[in-house]
Amino acid sequence: MTTKEINDRIEAMLIAKITTHRLNIRTKFKNRHNVAWPELSYNIITGDVRTLKVWLRMAELIEKAYDGFVPSEPYATYKAKQLSQ
Numbered sequence: 001m002t003t004k005e006i007n008d009r010i011e012a013m014l015i016a017k018i019t020t021h022r023l024n025i026r027t028k029f030k031n032r033h034n035v036a037w038p039e040l041s042y043n044i045i046t047g048d049v050r051t052l053k054v055w056l057r058m059a060e061l062i063e064k065a066y067d068g069f070v071p072s073e074p075y076a077t078y079k080a081k082q083l084s085q
Helices: 003-030 036-065 075-083
Strands: none
Touching: 003 036, 003 075, 036 075
């Protein structure tokens, strides 16, 4: 595999992870009152938010490693937002 192919796969994985976590948070937050233990649901949602923040930070670091600077919003984050609207 070439470096370009590896970079494309990394970007695709970042987009998939960020999109998945955004959709999971949205679904769990929408259904948070329909569960047996709302406190547990709250803890799960906060954990998912924390994980999403980690993936967003990883996208920033990878974007910085590619170009040497971080734009206002990395492409992986932008694309994930578009896919999870």
